[in-house]
Amino acid sequence: MNALREALIDLGAIRHNVLELSARVSPAALMVVIKADAYGHGAPVIAQTAVDAGTRFLGTLDIATAIGLRAAGIGREVDILTWQYGPFEDFRAAIDAGITLGISRQSELDRVESAASGEVASLHLKIDTGLNRNGATAADWPALVTRALALQAAGIARVAGVFTHIAEASDAEDDLAVERFRAAIAEAEGLGASFAVRHLAASSAGFRRDDVRFDMVRMGGHVWGIPSFDGITPAEMNLRPALTLSAAITAVEPLGEGAGYLVEVPLGFADGIPRNVRSLVEVAVGGIRYPLVDEIGHSSFTLRVDAPVAVGDRAVLFGPGDSGEQTVREWGDLSGTLGDEIVARLGERIERRYLPA
Amino acid sequence: MTSAAAAEPAGDAPLRIAEIDHRAIAANAAVIAGLAGRRGMVAMLGANALGHGRAEAARVVVAAGAALLAVPDLAEARQLRAAGVDAPLLTWLHAPGDMAEVASLGVTPAISSLAQYDEAVAAGVEAAHLVPGIGGAQPGIPTADWAELCRRAGAASAPRITGLMGTARTTLARELFSEATVTALEAELPVELVHGIDFEPGDDFDGDTAVRVGAPLFGLSDRPGAHPRDAGLRPAMTLKAGVVGLKGSAAGVGVSYGYRYLTTAQTTLAMIAIGYADGIDRAAGNLVPVQLGGRRFVVAGRVAMDALVLDVGSLAVRPGEYATLFGDAETGVPHIDEWADALGTTSAEIVARVARRVPRSHR
Numbered sequence: 001m002n003a004l005r006e007a008l009i010d011l012g013a014i015r016h017n018v019l020e021l022s023a024r025v026s027p028a029a030l031m032v033v034i035k036a037d038a039y040g041h042g043a044p045v046i047a048q049t050a051v052d053a054g055t056r057f058l059g060t061l062d063i064a065t066a067i068g069l070r071a072a073g074i075g076r077e078v079d080i081l082t083w084q085y086g087p088f089e090d091f092r093a094a095i096d097a098g099i100t101l102g103i104s105r106q107s108e109l110d111r112v113e114s115a116a117s118g119e120v121a122s123l124h125l126k127i128d129t130g131l132n133r134n135g136a137t138a139a140d141w142p143a144l145v146t147r148a149l150a151l152q153a154a155g156i157a158r159v160a161g162v163f164t165h166i167a168e169a170s171d172a173e174d175d176l177a178v179e180r181f182r183a184a185i186a187e188a189e190g191l192g193a194s195f196a197v198r199h200l201a202a203s204s205a206g207f208r209r210d211d212v213r214f215d216m217v218r219m220g221g222h223v224w225g226i227p228s229f230d231g232i233t234p235a236e237m238n239l240r241p242a243l244t245l246s247a248a249i250t251a252v253e254p255l256g257e258g259a260g261y262l263v264e265v266p267l268g269f270a271d272g273i274p275r276n277v278r279s280l281v282e283v284a285v286g287g288i289r290y291p292l293v294d295e296i297g298h299s300s301f302t303l304r305v306d307a308p309v310a311v312g313d314r315a316v317l318f319g320p321g322d323s324g325e326q327t328v329r330e331w332g333d334l335s336g337t338l339g340d341e342i343v344a345r346l347g348e349r350i351e352r353r354y355l356p357a
Numbered sequence: 358m359t360s361a362a363a364a365e366p367a368g369d370a371p372l373r374i375a376e377i378d379h380r381a382i383a384a385n386a387a388v389i390a391g392l393a394g395r396r397g398m399v400a401m402l403g404a405n406a407l408g409h410g411r412a413e414a415a416r417v418v419v420a421a422g423a424a425l426l427a428v429p430d431l432a433e434a435r436q437l438r439a440a441g442v443d444a445p446l447l448t449w450l451h452a453p454g455d456m457a458e459v460a461s462l463g464v465t466p467a468i469s470s471l472a473q474y475d476e477a478v479a480a481g482v483e484a485a486h487l488v489p490g491i492g493g494a495q496p497g498i499p500t501a502d503w504a505e506l507c508r509r510a511g512a513a514s515a516p517r518i519t520g521l522m523g524t525a526r527t528t529l530a531r532e533l534f535s536e537a538t539v540t541a542l543e544a545e546l547p548v549e550l551v552h553g554i555d556f557e558p559g560d561d562f563d564g565d566t567a568v569r570v571g572a573p574l575f576g577l578s579d580r581p582g583a584h585p586r587d588a589g590l591r592p593a594m595t596l597k598a599g600v601v602g603l604k605g606s607a608a609g610v611g612v613s614y615g616y617r618y619l620t621t622a623q624t625t626l627a628m629i630a631i632g633y634a635d636g637i638d639r640a641a642g643n644l645v646p647v648q649l650g651g652r653r654f655v656v657a658g659r660v661a662m663d664a665l666v667l668d669v670g671s672l673a674v675r676p677g678e679y680a681t682l683f684g685d686a687e688t689g690v691p692h693i694d695e696w697a698d699a700l701g702t703t704s705a706e707i708v709a710r711v712a713r714r715v716p717r718s719h720r
Binding site for chain 1 (some may be wrong): 370371372403404405407408429430432433450451452453469470472473488490492493494495496497498499524526555571572579599600601602604605606610611612613614615616626628630633634636639640661662663664666676677701702703705706709710712713714
């Protein structure tokens with residue numbers, strides 16, 4: 001097969017990274033966060049691969065994705081956590097599917113109560129420790145905990161966990177968030193709560209700091225082999241980038257004796273290739289990297305290639321870096337963003353293909 | 358108040374929505390047709406019509422008089438045909454072996470090499486356009502081979518060469534395209550549609566017999582700094598996302614990852630359910646305007662994967678209320694051109710990257 005546009009995802013690399021990261025954060029557990037279709041890698045396949053590698057916790061952001069995973073065969077031995085909802089979204093289906101609900105506010109507990117149907121809803125309560133997005137404020141926290149405990153006493157819910165997100169602005173800021181998190185836990189315990197799973201850290205802090213891991217660390221980017229912080233390569237972290245983005249060359253124009261070839265690559269900004277990488281990155285053909293010429297169009301860009309090349313040959317934009325290509329981490333660094341953003345925005349025209357684990 | 362009611366989603370309304378206004382596309386097509394005069398219109402609907410829905414857009418532009426629809430590759434051509442669109446269709450990105458399906462779908466390929474021409478002949482393709490090599494944005498048939506290919510094509514019964522395609526962005530490329538056109542006409546090829554540029558209002562298309570137009574149909578531009586509204590074009594997409602959380606905050610508090618925004622007074626922070634996984638540029642924080650409750654706010658701090666924050670001061674906001682990121686500026690909401698200017702990119706890129714997980718509604 002020679003797909004026009006292809007994201008080849010090496011499930012062996014995913015498995016390797018899950019095992020590596022699990023060992024790294026142990027004795028804390030690893031939650032694999034597969035929101036945004038596993039950052040473009042395909043949520044159901046990545047979820048199954050992570051579960052096969054021993055993961056018992058998945059995070060999906062929304063209920064629809066979580067229920068989709070249950071339907072795809074991820075059983076109840078795996079805890080699936082959601083934490084973003086429509087303001088009027090019904091929780092019944094999530095509770096019936098044994099999905100764990102992240103709870104930030106009273107209105108969400110209202111919906112847990114009104115959805116009660118005999119199945120006990122598993123809850124993780126969320127405290128805001130400074131990021132100022134989701135999570136109860138310190139002022140609202142005691143009332144949220146008290147109400148959740150009342151639902152537990154009524155047999156409607158089980159308060160299984162407590163969590164927060166941190167800003168990763170600096171270690172000092174994160175230390176402050178950890179302190180607030182501990183205080184919130186202590187306050188909740190004083191009200192009678194007992195949390196089996198406490199989690200605060202994501203990829204970056206969770207990888208670097210053993211004092212922020214609590215019972216679980218949530219990771220996305222690192223699982224696909226994309227380092228989330230500066231100055232380090234995937235290899236230095238013993239991680240393997242899983243996704244290789246390539247395309248079949250659609251046109252080759254010889255530019256004359258010794259002048260090389262103008263080559264058309266059928267990937268453009270409508271596929272998620274950022275226009276601003278045009279003069280920053282290089283693309284590999286036959287194991288050699290070449291610069292882009294001209295602007296990135298909606299569906300294609302052009303390279304000037306020295307060595308003879310044929311229509312149908314593959315141009316590799318990024319991958320593990322084994323065959324001369326750059327990594328998506330390098331693309332992110334060069335264009336001032338995260339590799340995460342680039343892979344999460346890869347478009348629907350790109351075919352996903354999987355190498356078995 | 359009806360406008361407030363309309364701003365509030367009902368029970369199962371989506372958290373994020375891209376509204377596509379067919380009247381805007383029709384009006385834009387009429388503006389382009391006016392600029393084209395007697396020249397034909399080739400409507401580019403690639404990348405699912407830049408996220409506006411290819412089948413819906415196809416019906417609108419065909420009704421507005423488009424002579425030919427163009428999508429990059431066979432996958433998109435197949436989808437248009439499957440949606441019942443039987444208008445003439447051009448494709449230009451081809452893999453070896455594509456020509457058999459090109460023939461069976463009744464698609465007109467733009468041919469960029471001698472090998473592809475031979476494949477089209479062998480597959481019995483009825484009509485084709487040719488792409489002359491002019492350097493730069495789109496490789497084509499080398500100048501050295503052009504006259505010979507035109508002669509062969511003129512002598513052959515099929516495919517009929519009904520058009521010439523180029524993506525000229527420089528004066529030199531324009532000249533090379535014009536020379537190639539002259540050669541093709543001298544070979545008496547039955548060329549009807551000569552389209553040498555991705556047309557935008559203000560372009561000089563001397564020598565072309567067709568305007569090939571994509572982004573402007575949707576009120577957008579492919580060029581940084583361009584303002585299509587100055588030519589009377591209207592953005593066809595309005596992007597909205599719901600408020601999922603509200604939080605009182607003191608002054609001097611950092612917001613979102615990296616704390617790149619600090620509140621300056623006691624305020625309310627509204628969390629909006631849209632982020633970079635939805636296609637919003639991660640760099641848009643502290644730069645782009647978003648409308649909420651009739652007022653404009655600049656995104657506070659980093660855009661995260663699934664959310665962004667607005668510092669709304671004392672504004673009364675209800676959970677579930679929609680914020681409008683960009684849309685029809687006639688209604689006072691931010692214009693996509695403001696976003697493009699703030700981000701230093703093109704409106705076409707911003708809109709094309711609005712992700713599939715954002716549902717579309719059509720009117």
